[in-house]
Amino acid sequence: MTMNDRSVIAISTTLTFVIGISVGVLIGWYSGPDRVDAKIESARSEADPDISQQLMNFIDNVQIDENLRYLTTDPHVAGRPRQYELARWVRDKFLEFGFDDAEISTYNVLLSYPSEKVGEESVVQRLVPDDMEPDGYRVDFQSQIHEPPLDATGEGKQVMPPFNAYSATGTVEGELVYANYARIEDFFHLERDRSINVTGKIVLARYGRIFRGTKGKFAAQFGAKGLILYSDPADYALPNEPVYPDGLYLPPTGAQRGSCIDGYGDPLTPGYPAIDSAFRYDEDKVAGLPTIPIHPIPSIDAEVLLKLLAGDEVNQTDWKGDLDLTYKYGPGFASPNEDNLVRMRIYTHTEMADTWNVIGTIKGSVEPDRYVMLGNHRDAWAFGAIDPSSGTAAMMEVARAFGELLKTGWRPRRTIMFGSWGAEEYGLIGSNEWVEEFSKNLDHRAVAYLNVDVAVSGTFVPSFAATPNLYQLTWKASKLVPDPNPAEFEPGQVSTLYDRWLLRRPLPDGNPSVGDLGSGSDFTTFLQAIGISALDFSFQHDRATIRISPYPMYHSVYETYELVKQFYDPDFYFHQASSRVLAEILRDLAESKVLPLSCVDYANKIKGFYQELRDGETGQKMINEGGLSFEFMDASVENLTVAADKFENYLENELDTSDLYAVRAVNDQLMNFERSFIDALGLPGRPNTRHVVFAPSSRDFYSSDKFAGIIDTMFDIDNNPDPDKWKDVEQQLSAVTYALNSAAYSLEII
Numbered sequence: 001m002t003m004n005d006r007s008v009i010a011i012s013t014t015l016t017f018v019i020g021i022s023v024g025v026l027i028g029w030y031s032g033p034d035r036v037d038a039k040i041e042s043a044r045s046e047a048d049p050d051i052s053q054q055l056m057n058f059i060d061n062v063q064i065d066e067n068l069r070y071l072t073t074d075p076h077v078a079g080r081p082r083q084y085e086l087a088r089w090v091r092d093k094f095l096e097f098g099f100d101d102a103e104i105s106t107y108n109v110l111l112s113y114p115s116e117k118v119g120e121e122s123v124v125q126r127l128v129p130d131d132m133e134p135d136g137y138r139v140d141f142q143s144q145i146h147e148p149p150l151d152a153t154g155e156g157k158q159v160m161p162p163f164n165a166y167s168a169t170g171t172v173e174g175e176l177v178y179a180n181y182a183r184i185e186d187f188f189h190l191e192r193d194r195s196i197n198v199t200g201k202i203v204l205a206r207y208g209r210i211f212r213g214t215k216g217k218f219a220a221q222f223g224a225k226g227l228i229l230y231s232d233p234a235d236y237a238l239p240n241e242p243v244y245p246d247g248l249y250l251p252p253t254g255a256q257r258g259s260c261i262d263g264y265g266d267p268l269t270p271g272y273p274a275i276d277s278a279f280r281y282d283e284d285k286v287a288g289l290p291t292i293p294i295h296p297i298p299s300i301d302a303e304v305l306l307k308l309l310a311g312d313e314v315n316q317t318d319w320k321g322d323l324d325l326t327y328k329y330g331p332g333f334a335s336p337n338e339d340n341l342v343r344m345r346i347y348t349h350t351e352m353a354d355t356w357n358v359i360g361t362i363k364g365s366v367e368p369d370r371y372v373m374l375g376n377h378r379d380a381w382a383f384g385a386i387d388p389s390s391g392t393a394a395m396m397e398v399a400r401a402f403g404e405l406l407k408t409g410w411r412p413r414r415t416i417m418f419g420s421w422g423a424e425e426y427g428l429i430g431s432n433e434w435v436e437e438f439s440k441n442l443d444h445r446a447v448a449y450l451n452v453d454v455a456v457s458g459t460f461v462p463s464f465a466a467t468p469n470l471y472q473l474t475w476k477a478s479k480l481v482p483d484p485n486p487a488e489f490e491p492g493q494v495s496t497l498y499d500r501w502l503l504r505r506p507l508p509d510g511n512p513s514v515g516d517l518g519s520g521s522d523f524t525t526f527l528q529a530i531g532i533s534a535l536d537f538s539f540q541h542d543r544a545t546i547r548i549s550p551y552p553m554y555h556s557v558y559e560t561y562e563l564v565k566q567f568y569d570p571d572f573y574f575h576q577a578s579s580r581v582l583a584e585i586l587r588d589l590a591e592s593k594v595l596p597l598s599c600v601d602y603a604n605k606i607k608g609f610y611q612e613l614r615d616g617e618t619g620q621k622m623i624n625e626g627g628l629s630f631e632f633m634d635a636s637v638e639n640l641t642v643a644a645d646k647f648e649n650y651l652e653n654e655l656d657t658s659d660l661y662a663v664r665a666v667n668d669q670l671m672n673f674e675r676s677f678i679d680a681l682g683l684p685g686r687p688n689t690r691h692v693v694f695a696p697s698s699r700d701f702y703s704s705d706k707f708a709g710i711i712d713t714m715f716d717i718d719n720n721p722d723p724d725k726w727k728d729v730e731q732q733l734s735a736v737t738y739a740l741n742s743a744a745y746s747l748e749i750i
Contacts, residue, residue, distance in 0.1 A: 047591035058401035061576040067393035072561045078379035078423035079353030087356040090420045094360030097403025101361040107274040107433040109266040114163035115347035125343040143301040150245045153560040162255035167294040172226040173343045175332040179205045182215035199223030208235040210700040213260040226293045226344040230302035232321035248567035252300035254556040257381035263288040265432035273437035293346040310334035355422035364415040372589040373417045374450045377424030382557045394455040394579040412590040431522035449526040451536045455578040457551035458541025461504040465515035466535035468605040469597040477584040484573035518704035519696035531675035595670040603644035609706040626726045636740035643744040676743035
């Protein structure tokens, strides 16, 4: 060994020693007692009470206005280039706000579009005999292909013509029958009370009351060869009130677009995410796609057809709209037009297209593996200034406000996630595919999902629908948000959002009412498939006096920035209040040491549902005609009530909140409580709808049934009194009983 070799070894040894000492010091600093103690102290501490006000102050109405103006510049239909541009904009904004991560997730799914080729316009026509024509008929009337623009936004823009997504394509001709709202009871009335068989006929029905896809399903079940839908002024305008652009009500040239698929999620990959490795069913093997042509027309065109109908005058007030005509059933046209026919010429088509979700993440400091989520969909049928861009504009301001908090050094206890969903309008596709892809992760980690689809569709009252464990949290948050316009009320009567809510939607127990969740927006798969507690929020008009649902310009080309700015929320104070209440609910769920979820409220709500079922007409029929007993379900409801009260008492009086293991244990119980109501087999005929307490009605996608499995099987008996069907009811009664007992067991103190 040379001297140089020894020198190298000596230097290397010295460097190794120095590096070792340095690494040891660093390891000691990062994992030493002080560092560990600081982390434990952070975990033991309660949320900073000053953060709420800081968060409120950051939320700016002017910024929401700017968001909405940008979002509604052009149409942004799912799967089209503008949608990807907006996805990139949302992602870049999340990163600009200081989020830890923001990414675009892509799914390749089956979407539906109208043909935009000349000569392939989807239309409804009236045919009159003409021997000079090759087929013996000529077109005497044809529905409009495009709505004329009525404001600056619509001028010169390429907007897809009105269509119903997933409609069967083709041409059908026949006599016309008016079927009111195309509900199942409407078809029963035609068939049983009026002796009108719609088989082989074309049905004309008005929008409203139930989901349009359900209308199409019922029309096909009763044998109709086509369905025409229109927006009657009775459902989308008010007598003697100005229509757009002079007022906020739907003009007679407005037509409602929308999907008619029966179900949700990508049709070709049911139950699984539409990723590259997915197995895809052939389109002709997929359930839920319409089997007949369905097409929307404006009331100005429907009026032409309705005026010519033959048959008796409708004899129920509920069947009469507000067009200036005598509403008749049909079938066919009255003399001298009795030999006229109606033709539907529909050129929709399906294609595989990408849809893009954007997920923004703020990592939690104490429990990064627990997720609190806020989401809104981004796609619209045209400009979408109310649905969904009012919600997008509000959600993006919530995200910006949390970014401002991050700049102060604040960080939430739990991870906060923002979801900007694609292709919601086509059947909740974007959110559904994401939940399906990450269902195992979400099942173990998701605390709650908050949804804002339409932030502002009116300014009368804040409207919440939620699982009952979120009631207290929602009331609490609304008490912290200043009312956007207290001048509407007597001096001193209203100062907070809660005051407005309580005054206009009070319950006998002294709280404002919270609705029940059905479906129709992106909370659906979170709640219905994997049991994540959920909430949906919107500011609404007074539907008790203005019976328009959800709002006059729904899914029309006239849903523009100008509409919102002029007639809804000129200063965006109601949008600001929407952002503030959602931000505070999100913060509370992310910050509170013990999750602010109430199992007692949930148990009490279930007890009320049960008593209504047992003592009502359905329950008495189950007992008297089906020979069924509520003995076991009664016991399970009582078990759940007792368990919830005992658990609540433990949280309030016995839990040692300085014991982090004990806190983590009860938080897991609070988070997983909702999962107890998930039946792995799903509801009858709906395997991916699994929640046995709250589920969308099988007769209306939007509304909520309580114990839907029982209600569905009883509905089958009402319409097909087969004695064997009582076994189906008994099975559903057993499934609900099992779930309620499981929920009770989940609250046992360990």
